[in-house]
Amino acid sequence: MTKLYGSVEAGGTKFVLAIGNEQFNIIKSIQIPTTTPEETITSVIEFFKDNPVSALSIGSFGPIDINPESPTYGYITTTPKAGWANVDLLGKLKLALQIPMEFTTDVNSSAYGEMVVTGGNSLVYYTIGTGIGGGAVQDGKFIGGVSHAEMGHQYVKRHPKDLDFAGVCPFHGDCLEGVAAGPSLEARTGIRGENIPLDSEVWEIQAFYIAQIAVNTTLALAPEKIVFGGGVMAQEHMISRVREQFEKQLANYVKIPSALTEYLVTPSVADNGSATIGNFALAAKLL
Amino acid sequence: MTKLYGSVEAGGTKFVLAIGNEQFNIIKSIQIPTTTPEETITSVIEFFKDNPVSALSIGSFGPIDINPESPTYGYITTTPKAGWANVDLLGKLKLALQIPMEFTTDVNSSAYGEMVVTGGNSLVYYTIGTGIGGGAVQDGKFIGGVSHAEMGHQYVKRHPKDLDFAGVCPFHGDCLEGVAAGPSLEARTGIRGENIPLDSEVWEIQAFYIAQIAVNTTLALAPEKIVFGGGVMAQEHMISRVREQFEKQLANYVKIPSALTEYLVTPSVADNGSATIGNFALAAKLL
Numbered sequence: 001m002t003k004l005y006g007s008v009e010a011g012g013t014k015f016v017l018a019i020g021n022e023q024f025n026i027i028k029s030i031q032i033p034t035t036t037p038e039e040t041i042t043s044v045i046e047f048f049k050d051n052p053v054s055a056l057s058i059g060s061f062g063p064i065d066i067n068p069e070s071p072t073y074g075y076i077t078t079t080p081k082a083g084w085a086n087v088d089l090l091g092k093l094k095l096a097l098q099i100p101m102e103f104t105t106d107v108n109s110s111a112y113g114e115m116v117v118t119g120g121n122s123l124v125y126y127t128i129g130t131g132i133g134g135g136a137v138q139d140g141k142f143i144g145g146v147s148h149a150e151m152g153h154q155y156v157k158r159h160p161k162d163l164d165f166a167g168v169c170p171f172h173g174d175c176l177e178g179v180a181a182g183p184s185l186e187a188r189t190g191i192r193g194e195n196i197p198l199d200s201e202v203w204e205i206q207a208f209y210i211a212q213i214a215v216n217t218t219l220a221l222a223p224e225k226i227v228f229g230g231g232v233m234a235q236e237h238m239i240s241r242v243r244e245q246f247e248k249q250l251a252n253y254v255k256i257p258s259a260l261t262e263y264l265v266t267p268s269v270a271d272n273g274s275a276t277i278g279n280f281a282l283a284a285k286l287l
Numbered sequence: 288m289t290k291l292y293g294s295v296e297a298g299g300t301k302f303v304l305a306i307g308n309e310q311f312n313i314i315k316s317i318q319i320p321t322t323t324p325e326e327t328i329t330s331v332i333e334f335f336k337d338n339p340v341s342a343l344s345i346g347s348f349g350p351i352d353i354n355p356e357s358p359t360y361g362y363i364t365t366t367p368k369a370g371w372a373n374v375d376l377l378g379k380l381k382l383a384l385q386i387p388m389e390f391t392t393d394v395n396s397s398a399y400g401e402m403v404v405t406g407g408n409s410l411v412y413y414t415i416g417t418g419i420g421g422g423a424v425q426d427g428k429f430i431g432g433v434s435h436a437e438m439g440h441q442y443v444k445r446h447p448k449d450l451d452f453a454g455v456c457p458f459h460g461d462c463l464e465g466v467a468a469g470p471s472l473e474a475r476t477g478i479r480g481e482n483i484p485l486d487s488e489v490w491e492i493q494a495f496y497i498a499q500i501a502v503n504t505t506l507a508l509a510p511e512k513i514v515f516g517g518g519v520m521a522q523e524h525m526i527s528r529v530r531e532q533f534e535k536q537l538a539n540y541v542k543i544p545s546a547l548t549e550y551l552v553t554p555s556v557a558d559n560g561s562a563t564i565g566n567f568a569l570a571a572k573l574l
Contacts, residue, residue: 136507138432143507145510147542151506155502171538171540217507220504220508222431251458
């Protein structure tokens with residue numbers, strides 16, 4: 001009998017639920033708004049009761065507890081999203097559905113999906129949007145010792161023309177998310193990102209920071225590939241700006257494993273679909 | 288029959304060779320100066336012919352090629368050290384000694400040794416001395432997809448009082464090594480590090496950078512522990528300065544897995560001995 005796999009992309013504004021076949025093609029997919037935990041989780045349970053799968057994987061917004069030894073394993077922990085702190089997302093789904101489940105971050109699911117689709121053994125995925133998140137895979141396992149990575153909040157060297165900008169991260173001010181996520185563009189210019197002219201200096205400033213996290217990631221993890229998803233990187237001019245700055249900043253210190261255009265890339269799966277495929281693959285691994 | 292393990296710490300100025308027993312105690316150890324590759328490697332071979340071991344591990348200065356698929360696997364590659372670029376260190380030792388050998392970076396050996404001695408599943412080791420290097424272990428494997436990490440060259444947010452200092456890294460100027468390794472202290476003050484008064488502002492500046500790499504490492508790798516070795520950190524006042532700055536910079540964003548005094552530590556093995564134990568343990572794993 002052929003198997004079916006489930007994907008839960010648990011986001012702060014919507015949950016995307018999907019069923020995939022053994023080739024990781026989507027057979028059915030729905031979106032539900034993220035309301036209260038009770039209501040939302042009940043909808044997830046109903047969907048998978050109506051559409052049974054052999055295993056599923058949850059890629060969740062966070063922070064979450066992914067340590068199987070921990071008493072709060074499977075919880076969304078300290079999120080500022082009202083009502084969702086200390087919610088036992090995995091536990092409630094397991095209790096109701098009684099199938100094997102993987103539980104990881106949304107960006108880890110995306111990283112895994114990109115790796116499955118493009119091949120290879122190691123990959124880092126950054127999403128640059130309203131916030132910045134990162135997930136990394138090496139030899140089929142996620143990077144993260146006692147918890148998941150929070151790569152988007154790493155500190156970065158400030159761009160010389162941007163020193164007066166305080167950054168918008170409520171925790172750290174000018175960490176990467178504070179100076180390079182979407183809202184930083186508007187905070188600097190008073191104009192929404194999508195309306196800022198292409199010749200504005202802020203694009204170079206933003207590319208400087210994104211390139212820098214790529215350089216630091218190259219030096220720390222030596223991945224086969226770094227993938228940049230998210231709304232900011234969906235603007236076509238960004239990836240070439242990032243590549244150009246990356247070369248300058250790396251200064252040839254280490255050899256990257258492929259041509260720059262293959263090493264720093266945008267997602268190979270359209271419409272943010274990497275996470276769904278990643279979840280199917282993670283579910284398949286459980287069986 | 289009890290087994291013996293070999294350790295080769297290949298450094299730019301000296302090689303430390305050691306034989307350990309199954310409890311990883313050192314039975315015999317010698318140091319030889321690093322002269323020409325021919326002479327030095329011949330001495331290593333003679334030592335292990337006189338003192339046979341079942342397996343050995345080499346922790347080497349670099350950069351080195353640690354990819355077993357690569358035609359130059361086991362080589363010291365692009366080092367500026369005269370005569371040592373493109374030297375097949377592992378190959379020559381294997382050919383002469385015909386025993387199983389591990390080949391990794393010096394800091395990876397140290398990271399592994401600290402992990403073996405203190406227990407746990409994940410650990411990051413930074414050495415802060417003339418240069419800065421870092422090695423990371425997760426679940427018994429080194430972090431590094433296609434190559435070894437070069438964590439010491441990551442860029443850092445500059446300290447507000449240090450913006451005019453260009454940094455001393457010949458490749459990157461003001462990467463971590465350029466602003467926080469030993470030589471940066473002298474470059475800023477004209478005084479050798481060990482003679483700079485304890486109330487000098489440069490210590491706070493240096494602690495700011497070292498704390499920052501600890502924050503970024505915490506966010507990227509979530510290790511159980513970060514160990515700081517090397518000459519700069521051997522000064523007792525440094526680790527408490529680093530801990531203080533770390534708390535400020537992390538701003539409680541993620542929970543560290545233990546008390547700060549257990550999370551950010553100096554090596555548990557004295558006199559830079561972690562690498563030797565790490566090599567014994569890596570050699571033991573080969574059998």
